[in-house]
Amino acid sequence: MQPYMSVKNVSHVYPNGVTAIKDINLDIYEGEVVAILGSNGSGKTTLVKHFNGLLTPTKGEITVGGLNTKKEKISKLSSLVGYVFQNPNHQTFLPSVRKELEYGCTNLKMSESEIEERVNKAIELFELEDSLDDNPFDLNSSQRKEVAMASIMAVSPKVIVLDEPTTGQDHKGCKRVLDLVRMFKDHGHIVVLITHDMHLIGELNCRTVVMNQSRKIADDQADIVFSHKGVMEEAGLQPPQITSFANELSNLDSNKTYLTIDSILSWIKENKEYKEKKEEAVQIGSGS
Template sequence: MSIEIESLVYRFPNGVTALDGVSLRIDAGERVAIAGQNGAGKTTLVRHLNGIVKPTSGTVTVDGWNTAEHSIAQLAAKVGYLFQNPDQQLFARTVRQDVEFGPRNLGYSETRRAELVSSALAATGLTDHADAHPYELSLSDRKLVALAAVLAMDTPIVVFDEPTTGQDHNAVRNIANIIDNLHEQGKTVVAITHDMDFCAENFDRTIFLAQGRIITDAPPTEAFTNEPQVTAAALETPQILRLTQALTHPPTTKIKTFLTNL
């Protein structure tokens, strides 16, 4: 189930151009991270994948479907979307009801729904909170509820918007494991992230956006060693790469400065 974007332009109603001629292809099963400073167009780009946003010009095609010609409800069967703010997704009285909403709307049988909900709650560590009201939980846990709701839909494409924001180390490692599991199932994972260490460790392909345009599309090892492109995207290289560079390139004061800033 491929994603094909051709000459995508999107302008907000006030005339500001958020995306300016973006073209790319994401093949089934790829793990792709999208990075760039605030306002680069990252969220606007991925919101085209499930029809939340429609192109001003150009095309976005998901599994042969032109997203401009299909509703959000139709595209939900193909693309699961985790919002950056979980409070934009959660509405039910219990965690279980929120997680079950997607598979119910997709018409899965009761047995299949129960399996998907149970699996999603277990994957996110929320089994013991299944009967709690989502808004009794912390913001970080509400984000996990929203993640479980996306996982329970069992879509072939999963989009994460800043999945690690507000999460502690253990939660970040668990999200990484979830991405690995999705990859093993052959699903496509697309993530927006400001966490460059998470990006480098968990994705096969990195796209840098700047001013609504793609300036880098390469494996992380290539993307983060291109210093002019990293600077143009207003990003930092991952800590492990900075440490390697500090150890490889004297003087020793550089190493001390790096380690002091860790």
């Protein structure tokens, strides 16, 4: 299977001489949710900004949907890769929610009928019917972030990049982000997350790429990455709190990495059932 996005030996050096990423190789496929982790300055944001042409490689090549990002305009690439910024104020600037939803489609010169269809779909998916005439800046931060996501969803790029989507969100807002990531995936989008939110990654147990000092140092499922203490320490990262808690419990399976409360409860239930069946078999055997 061919990757939808392919990063080949990519390095990026800023004009001031700082090497932000070095010799990165990364293939991302249809249907994937990929989290990119790393401490501040590790290179994760620089890497992702190459996906839609906001930056171009100093060395190496990136292809998206078969297109070389060095040879394409940002407007073309933005129809394939939508970027939702950490701060929605950097993305919303029009006087109404409806105009925000229409803007990207209009900018890509879609027909009026297609714009209407796409915007109506975004309105339905994000339940924005009662907010269409509101000024986005009159909404709270969670609502503004949803408007930013909905505006990207209206364009319907294959790839949706979410930059720190849970920053500033309360528990309800974080749960909503988790649901939206799953919704994007269910609607056929590749989702790329730049995040420090280990709980979010734990709930998704998605493919996880770890960056450190401009290089990629790990790339695997979250439960496998989080089990490598050396990688986590090198990157200056901590696994989800529930994982650290589970590591302190001596009665759990030490060969497993627990990312959620449900995974712990599931193991306890399965282990209890196993013990009960084993005891029952012993009793039957003794009786015979």
